[in-house]
Amino acid sequence: MTVELISVGTEILLGNIVNTNAAYLAEQCAALGLSCYYQTVVGDNEERMEATIRQAVSRSDVVILTGGLGPTKDDLTKEVTAKVFGRELYEDPHSRARIEEYFRRGHAGKVTDNNWKQAMVPEGAKVIDNDNGTAPGLILEGEAIAILIPGPPNEMKPMFDKKIAPYLNALQPEGIYSRMVKICSVGESRAETMIADLMDQQTNPTIAPYAKTGEVHLRVTAKAKSEADAEALMEPMLQELKSRFGDRIYTMEEDVTLEEAVVRLLEEKHFSVTTAESCTGGLLAGRLMNVPGASSVYKEGFITYSNEAKERLLNVNRETLVQYGAVSPQTAIEMAQGVAKVAGADAAISVTGIAGPGGGTKEKPVGLVYIGCYVNGRVHVEECFFHGNREKNRESAVARALTFLRNELLHE
Amino acid sequence: MTVELISVGTEILLGNIVNTNAAYLAEQCAALGLSCYYQTVVGDNEERMEATIRQAVSRSDVVILTGGLGPTKDDLTKEVTAKVFGRELYEDPHSRARIEEYFRRGHAGKVTDNNWKQAMVPEGAKVIDNDNGTAPGLILEGEAIAILIPGPPNEMKPMFDKKIAPYLNALQPEGIYSRMVKICSVGESRAETMIADLMDQQTNPTIAPYAKTGEVHLRVTAKAKSEADAEALMEPMLQELKSRFGDRIYTMEEDVTLEEAVVRLLEEKHFSVTTAESCTGGLLAGRLMNVPGASSVYKEGFITYSNEAKERLLNVNRETLVQYGAVSPQTAIEMAQGVAKVAGADAAISVTGIAGPGGGTKEKPVGLVYIGCYVNGRVHVEECFFHGNREKNRESAVARALTFLRNELLHE
Missing domain, CATH: 3.30.70.2860 (Alpha-Beta Plaits)
Structure with a gap:
């Protein structure tokens, strides 16, 4: 069974908001075993919306429309869909009563005349109660099935999960x-x-x-x-x-990240870890700590941008910095060893490099990064060349550092 | 002039990723005065992609396609667009040389045979060099104009800003x-x-x-x-x-970020800054250091997740931690004062909070964050409540910390 998503909203066409509704619905539909071949965004324009809906209905089994169900004149999704399906609108007493009740409970200020527009439903449509707003959802069954859901994510998500997903599930053989x-x-x-x-x-x-x-x-x-x-x-x-x-x-799990895999590996081995970062400036630590519960393995870390900080905080030798430079395998090694000792950690990662755009030389170009990895007394270093901009180089260095640490832990 | 966006990618159709490219391009196109009436997402399927491109070309002046320019067999955007425009593909020596150079600089492992696919370009196409990856951008002028841009945002954004936007602006009468x-x-x-x-x-x-x-x-x-x-x-x-x-x-400058504004303000005042982070775990430092040249004001910083690290590295009083807890205004203040002293910095920001999902209590719920700000001897603290997930709470705390530091510097 195929499904197609149509997001209605000028604010998406203008780039005012990111279309997270489509990502959410796409993931949910995939999980329900529906094949989604198209997602479309269209504005609050009758002619273009009608063409878009007609095309979707002609090529997909189910068309899910979000947005454009509000009380204003601009909101056309229901009217245009009813036209495509050849249905008239009538006022649904049940929906009108729910809107009255919603306002009586003081959720949304004072009811205005245009709110009753939201009680108008197409003939023969299934009305889906909205527990978090005034616009009901609607299902029209015809040449294809059109499902209309309000656009605000806090209305859309619960309505889809509790009411639309079971409806879709019941339609499917495979x-x-x-x-x-x-x-x-x-x-x-x-x-x-x-x-x-x-x-x-x-x-x-x-x-x-x-x-x-x-x-x-x-x-x-x-x-x-x-x-x-x-x-x-x-x-x-x-x-x-x-x-x-x-x-x-x-x-092989859908929602496990690389940093989570590394944290789990450290936990298994009962190893603590620390970090000493120069060019990545905290991003490596930040990524490790994005794992809930990372505090079980990560207690502290250092950002040492200046040579003076590398010496004072990590005990990197001044001679090493003078002789080989801050961006060198020797410095990366001493940073990793030094930070492991200072933090009393079983494992440590150090990163020193030239992220750009400035600071590069012929011998040490922008994108050159050394990563030191200390695990249980042994230390190794990796030389990497990245070729992105500053942001990308730092992001690549962080990914490489996590991979390096993981490899060292696996072969420990 | 009308523009239409087509995002190619099964991972968008499956909801694996949110379509941030479309939001970015929509905003940039709106800024260029282009009217965008449609955005479409289609997968790596020849037939459906061809139908989508044909339709777009027939109804819009400019069609911008992102994604599907990679080296794999799945990547069809260039091939299908060339077919729609009736153009053959040939190997562009310039693009091949750039790919060779990209690999020679060691950015992306070893070149494999399928990489040369990215040097194939449609006859008559304008080739747009990619400074951050191997796939060049392409412009085909025919019934309409098709613009092909690689999907990775770090390649897409600079290519659009530096090369596509000026091209589009030159097409316009006003x-x-x-x-x-x-x-x-x-x-x-x-x-x-x-x-x-x-x-x-x-x-x-x-x-x-x-x-x-x-x-x-x-x-x-x-x-x-x-x-x-x-x-x-x-x-x-x-x-x-x-x-x-x-x-x-x-x-009031397009490409100045909040962290850059903060770094510039510090430079103006000849102030150095340091950071002590608990729940944000390096992200604040990471964001500050994303500013090229941030090393002029930022020398070192600390990630102190454990209480022991807060005591040992920042000299936070044990009594403070015991009496008020790690997540408290008192701890935030001592962290900011302590890190300023240790690093010998004129300004310091501390962050301590409960990012979630665990760790919340009735008195100190998930999303509670204290930010300490030390500037030139004075220290202030802010209490914040965020309502997102772990990642969003940390991101919000970083933004709030930068704003807080900026305000303190302005009123210093």
Whole structure:
């Protein structure tokens, strides 16, 4: 069964707001096994909205429209959809009573005449009560199914979850199930090359690569009557990916991040970790600490931008800084060793580099970064070259540092 | 002139990622005076992509496509657009050389055969160099103009700003010029109330508010034959905004960020700054250090998650931690004073709070954050309540901390 999303709103067309509704609905629809081939954004314009709805209804089984259900003249979604379905509008006494009740409870100031517009519903439509606002949701069944949901996320989400999702679920014979395989230590093209033959053969399940900074995510998707059948279809592919990528797979769970995988690994080993950052300036620590409960392994960290701070806080030797420079493997090593000692941590990561745009030389160009990794007495260093802007170089260095720490922990 | 956005990517259709590219491009196109009536998302499917591009080309003057320019077999945007425009692909030696150079600089691992796919360009296309990745941008002029831009935001944004925007501006008969007014210390609804009358009267120039985390951006746009005419039209509106928002305006420059405004203010005053972070765990320092040249004011900083680290590194009194807790105005004050002393800095910001999801109590709920600000011997503290998830709460705390520091510096 195919679904198509239409978001109505001039504020999305103008870039005033990011279309998070579409992302939410897309994810929920995918989880319900619906195939979504199109998302469209259109403004509060009758002609363009009508053309958009007609096209969607002609090519998809279900069309979900969000927005444009407000009380003002600009709000046209219901009127235009009713026109496309050849239905008249009438005032629904139940919806009118709910709007009266909503205002009586003092949720939304004083009721104004145009609020009754929201009680008008198309003939034959299923009316979906809105527990968090005045505009009801609507389902029209015809050539295709049109589902109209109010645009504010705090009305849209509960209405979809509690009322629309069960309705959609009941329509379906077969579901789509997917599994995520997240990989670090391998670039996008390399990963793609490593699975080219699997992608050539794919039918059910399919496999799709997504490039992230310093990571590649592979989504394996199967269509089947039950989740168990889908798992059985996906299992051989998942095993094959495991044998090809080995421990470069850091998780096979949808919502586990690289930093979370690293924190979990530290927890397993009962290791604490600390950080000493120069060019990344706190971003590495910030990413580690985005993991809820990271405080179990991370107690403190240092940002040492100046040489003086590297000496005083981390006990990096002045001679090292003078002889090799702040951006050098020697300094990265001493930073990692020094911060581990100062913080009394089992593991430590140091980052020193030239993020740009200034500060580069012929010998040490912008994008050169040294990462030191100390684990349980041993220390290693990695030299990296990044080729982005300042922000991207720092982001890449953080991803590389997490991967490096993970590798060192795995081989510890 | 009308523009239409097509975002290519199964990960958007599946809700894996939010379509922030469309929001960015929509805002930039609106600023250029282009009318955007449609945004579409389509997946990596040849047939549906072709239908979508044909329709867009038939109804809009300019079609901007993002995504699907990667090196993998899935990436079809260029191939399908070339087909719609009736153009063959050939290998562009210039683009091939740039890809070679990109890999030679060690940015992206080892070059693999499929990377050369990115050097293939449609006949007659303008090739737009990508300074942050391997896929060049492309402009095809025909029935309409198709502009192809790589999907990763760190490649898309600079390419659009530096190369596509000037191209689009040159196509227009009348110039559209805009000025940005960036405001902190005022919430979105309050800012909108403060300019409601200006928005009611607007014709030329117009004014459009954009809400950001902890900030509001107002874009003033004028249509005129020359930039000087546009400036003359905008000047009274800009003066009016200055008189209404005063020093809550932190910049009137398009690409100056709040952290950059803070760094510039510190430089003006010849003040150094340091940070002591608990719940934000390095993100505040990370944001300050995203400003090129931040090293002139920022030498070192501390992440002190554990109480022990707050005591040992920042000299917070144990009694304070025991009596008031780590999340308290007293602790925030001692952290700010302590870190200023340890780092020998003129200014210091401390952040301690409960980012969630765990750790909240009835007295100290998730989202409670104390920010301490030390400037030149004086210290103040702010209590904040945020209502997002962990990530959003930390982001809000960082924005609030920057605003707080800015206010203290202004009134120093």
